[in-house]
Amino acid sequence: MKKEITKYYPLIPVFAAYLLLxxxxxxxxxxxxxxxMLLFYCAxxxxxxxxxxxxxxxxFGYVAFMGIGTYGMALAITKLAxxxxxxxxxxxxxxxxxxxxxxxxxxxxxxxxxRLRGAYFAIATIGVNEGFRFLIEGARxxxxxxxxxxxxxxxxxxxxxxxxxxxxYWADIMVLIIAALAxxxxxxxxxxxxxxxxxxxxxxxxxxxxxxxxxxxxxIIAFITSACFAGLVGAxxxxxxxxxxxxxxxxEIHYTIEAIIIVLLGGAGTLLGPVAGGLIYGISxxxxxxxxxxxxxxxxxxIIIIIIVLFPEGVVGMLKYRLKDSALARFIx
Amino acid sequence: MPLLKLENVTKRFGGLTAVxxxxxxxxxxxxxxxxxxxxxxxxxxxxxISGVYFPEEGSVIFDDLDITLLPPYKxxxxxxxxxxxxxxxxGSASVRENIAVGAMFGTLSGKVSVDESLQIAxxxxxxxxxxxxxxxxxxTLTPVExxxxxxxxxxxxxxxxxxxxxxxxxxHPNDIDQMVAFIKQIAVEEKIAIVxxxxxxxxAVVGMAEKVIVLHQxxxxxxxxxxxxxxxxxxxxxxxxxxxxx
Ligand SMILES: Nc1ncnc2c1ncn2[C@@H]1O[C@H](COP(=O)(O)OP(=O)(O)OP(=O)(O)O)[C@@H](O)[C@H]1O
Ligand SMILES: [Mg+2]
Numbered sequence: 001m002k003k004e005i006t007k008y009y010p011l012i013p014v015f016a017a018y019l020l021l022x023x024x025x026x027x028x029x030x031x032x033x034x035x036x037m038l039l040f041y042c043a044x045x046x047x048x049x050x051x052x053x054x055x056x057x058x059x060f061g062y063v064a065f066m067g068i069g070t071y072g073m074a075l076a077i078t079k080l081a082x083x084x085x086x087x088x089x090x091x092x093x094x095x096x097x098x099x100x101x102x103x104x105x106x107x108x109x110x111x112x113x114x115r116l117r118g119a120y121f122a123i124a125t126i127g128v129n130e131g132f133r134f135l136i137e138g139a140r141x142x143x144x145x146x147x148x149x150x151x152x153x154x155x156x157x158x159x160x161x162x163x164x165x166x167x168x169y170w171a172d173i174m175v176l177i178i179a180a181l182a183x184x185x186x187x188x189x190x191x192x193x194x195x196x197x198x199x200x201x202x203x204x205x206x207x208x209x210x211x212x213x214x215x216x217x218x219x220i221i222a223f224i225t226s227a228c229f230a231g232l233v234g235a236x237x238x239x240x241x242x243x244x245x246x247x248x249x250x251x252e253i254h255y256t257i258e259a260i261i262i263v264l265l266g267g268a269g270t271l272l273g274p275v276a277g278g279l280i281y282g283i284s285x286x287x288x289x290x291x292x293x294x295x296x297x298x299x300x301x302x303i304i305i306i307i308i309v310l311f312p313e314g315v316v317g318m319l320k321y322r323l324k325d326s327a328l329a330r331f332i333x
Numbered sequence: 334m335p336l337l338k339l340e341n342v343t344k345r346f347g348g349l350t351a352v353x354x355x356x357x358x359x360x361x362x363x364x365x366x367x368x369x370x371x372x373x374x375x376x377x378x379x380x381x382i383s384g385v386y387f388p389e390e391g392s393v394i395f396d397d398l399d400i401t402l403l404p405p406y407k408x409x410x411x412x413x414x415x416x417x418x419x420x421x422x423x424g425s426a427s428v429r430e431n432i433a434v435g436a437m438f439g440t441l442s443g444k445v446s447v448d449e450s451l452q453i454a455x456x457x458x459x460x461x462x463x464x465x466x467x468x469x470x471x472x473t474l475t476p477v478e479x480x481x482x483x484x485x486x487x488x489x490x491x492x493x494x495x496x497x498x499x500x501x502x503x504x505h506p507n508d509i510d511q512m513v514a515f516i517k518q519i520a521v522e523e524k525i526a527i528v529x530x531x532x533x534x535x536x537a538v539v540g541m542a543e544k545v546i547v548l549h550q551x552x553x554x555x556x557x558x559x560x561x562x563x564x565x566x567x568x569x570x571x572x573x574x575x576x577x578x579x
Contacts, residue, residue: 193437193447196426200434203423210383212409212438212490269425 007191010271010333014183017275018042018176025172036172038282040237043179044255045262045274047229050186051222052260053269054195056202057121059223060256061109061128062230065102066238067250068132069231072098073239074148081153090157095235102231103224105132110223114216117205133251147246154243163243171240178236182229186271189222190333198222202269265307267314271333276315280307334397336361336526337382337494342391344374344381351377353551354391361493362524364517366539366559368531369548370571375530376418378548379496383415384408396493409439414492418499418530420479424472428463429454431471432486439490453489461485461515477504488519495519497529501538513541533572539563547571 018039025035048062076094080086086093113124137145154163189195197218200208208215238250258281266277284303288296311318316332323329335358344352352374359365369375380386382393384405392401400408414435423431432454436445445453458467461481466474471482480500487495497516501509520527531538539545545562547555549571555562562568 191447196430196434196437196447196450199426199430200423203425204421206385207417207421207423208434209405210385210409210415211434211486212406212440213434214406 006330008187009330011183011187013272013331014275015180017272017279018180022173022176032169032172034282034286036175036241037286038279039172039175039179040233041258041262041282042275042278043175043182043229043233043237044259045266045278046179046182046186047226047233048259049226049263049266049268049270049274050182050189050229051226052263053267053273054186054189054198054202055219055222056268057114057118057219058260059113059125060122060253061125062226062259063253063255064109064129064132064251065106065227065230066234066255067129067247068101068105069098069234070238070245070250071142071148072101072231073235074150074243074245075142077150077153077157077239077243078148081150081157087157091240094239095232098231098235098239099228102227102234106224106227107220110220114219114223129251129253129256133247136247145247147244149244151243167241167243171236174236174240175233178229178232183271183275185225185229187333189225190271194218194221199269261304263314265304265314267311267316267318267320270314270316270320272319273314273316280315335359336363336396338394339382340392340394342378342381342388342393344377344386344388350551352381352388355548355551355553356391357546357553357556359494359526359528362520362526363544364520364527364529364542365544365546366529366531366542367546367548368533368539368568371532372550373548374551375532375548376498377551379415379498379528379530382494382496383413406438409490410441412441412491412493413496414439414487414490414494415496416480416483416487416498416500418502420476420483422471422474422479422482425470427468428471428474428482428485429458429467431482432457432489435486435489436491439487439492441491450489454485457485457489460488477508480504484516491523492525494526494528497527499530499532501529501531509538513538517541 021035021038025032051057051059073094076097077090080090080093109125109128113121116124136142142148158166197208197213200211200213201215201218205215234250239245262277262281263274265280266273266275284300285296288300292299313321320332323332337359339355339357342352342355343350355378367375377386381388384403387402392399395411395413398411423434429451433450436450436453437447458464461484463478463481463485466478471479474482484497484500501512504512516527519525529538529542539559542559545555545557545559546553547562547568554567554571555565557565
């Protein structure tokens with residue numbers, strides 16, 4: 001039993017970081033906006049890490065799962081708003097729909113693209129988000145390019161005050177919970193056969209097969225899990241925080257790139273990495289935009305490149321190596 | 334009933350026939366040496382047996398089951414373990430975790446838990462004497478240590494057939510003798526059939542083998558008990574490039 005608990009020690013620094021963020025946001029005035037942004041980046045990194053970090057496969061279409069999750073929540077709210085007495089239940093339905101839709105999309109994409117190896121997979125996924133956007137706009141699905149706006153419905157269902165505190169506060173708390181949940185699932189996978197299989201296939205897919213690992217099965221598990229968390233992040237950060245959805249905004253490849261940077265900065269396949277990556281990325285982006293508006297990318301890009309060159313295993317990868325013989329080793333993975 | 338039976342197996346790469354109509358049989362617990370110069374098709378033959386490639390012709394029968402087109406991950410649990418000519422460790426994982434993977438996925442029941450696998454890994458590590466490297470990332474081992482680790486990883490699968498591709502290459506002659514003795518012991522104790530591939534007629538390896546198969550340009554040219562095989566004029570020709578002098 002004791003052993004079971006020690007297995008989950010590495011969650012301590014992750015949860016501590018989230019708690020600290022929360023406390024800073026609550027207690028220092030004017031900080032909540034930054035904290036909310038950092039939570040979003042940490043959650044995004046934590047979600048993407050389950051696929052990118054654990055399998056080593058790069059999915060350039062990843063943002064599509066966030067987009068589809070955003071639509072899941074948006075559809076639940078717009079279509080069910082007329083039902084009396086749903087109250088907060090409508091948000092739960094929204095989450096379920098977001099999960100369902102991101103699962104379906106990931107199964108569809110995975111079934112085709114995961115047959116491809118390495119770079120071919122990456123190339124095949126490049127068009128997924130754009131393709132989906134054009135499908136929605138072209139076929140006028142879910143109100144096409146006009147998108148869905150549901151501020152009025154939220155106000156109506158929850159009341160103006162509750163809706164406003166949902167957008168400015170509770171949605172961010174939900175992002176925090178999603179990030180923590182993703183961290184928990186990551187560690188659970190790492191400690192189970194799934195993690196061993198993913199490490200093996202990431203390092204050498206052919207050798208993994210010959211060792212008896214059904215690599216396709218494990219890649220799909222990681223892909224769907226990661227997509228589901230992306231869907232939840234979209235449903236929260238994008239639908240609940242800002243109650244509207246436009247196809248060009250939620251299928252923007254820019255977010256996939258940010259997620260890749262966060263995972264690599266922090267340390268692909270590590271548990272704490274996405275937190276470190278999310279914080280470094282978010283904080284630098286935020287302050288560069290304030291102090292050097294207009295020049296942030298010029299400074300930002302080299303910083304990221306330098307960090308990645310200096311620490312190819314990411315910040316946490318490096319820490320893990322430095323601390324491997326110390327008492328801290330079992331907290332940092 | 335032989336453990337493994339190849340019938341007329343042919344594997345081509347474009348116009349090149351890497352394995353040419355090879356038939357052979359391997360019995361339970363047998364120690365076989367497969368010898369052949371560079372490019373004679375040894376590794377390809379292993380790849381056909383372990384499922385990395387499917388042959389264009391012929392069939393592969395293992396334990397009475399036709400596995401010719403079975404995906405590799407389904408073959409390992411039936412009892413086919415292998416090592417690689419160029420070691421292929423899961424580099425970032427520790428030696429212990431690498432070996433545990435063998436136990437976790439490579440056994441037939443498929444129900445070996447993570448903890449049990451780690452225990453099996455620890456036992457296997459002791460058998461191959463890699464204790465001091467147990468927690469190192471496998472990628473940091475020396476080539477010889479990597480080969481040992483691969484043997485351990487395959488043994489943790491509790492195989493019936495162990496395919497070793499140049500497992501002794503690069504080792505010191507003393508280590509080779511030890512290694513061969515160790516493998517021979519495993520073969521006897523656990524009734525594992527061992528197929529050891531070597532490029533040259535390595536005294537140590539071939540000396541231990543009950544049977545020697547010689548490949549030349551993809552074809553099997555000799556398949557006989559060791560002593561007979563080594564005296565075969567075709568073998569001398571392959572290695573010396575001319576027929577033995579009268
Ligand atoms: N994937 C492949 N694609 C194309 N040709 C291949 C492939 N694998 C092997 N070959 C060719 O098949 C032939 C047999 O190669 P194989 O590796 O089986 O020989 P080998 O006996 O193991 O040689 P070595 O002693 O060098 O390991 C060689 O001519 C090789 O170039
Ligand atoms: Mg070879």
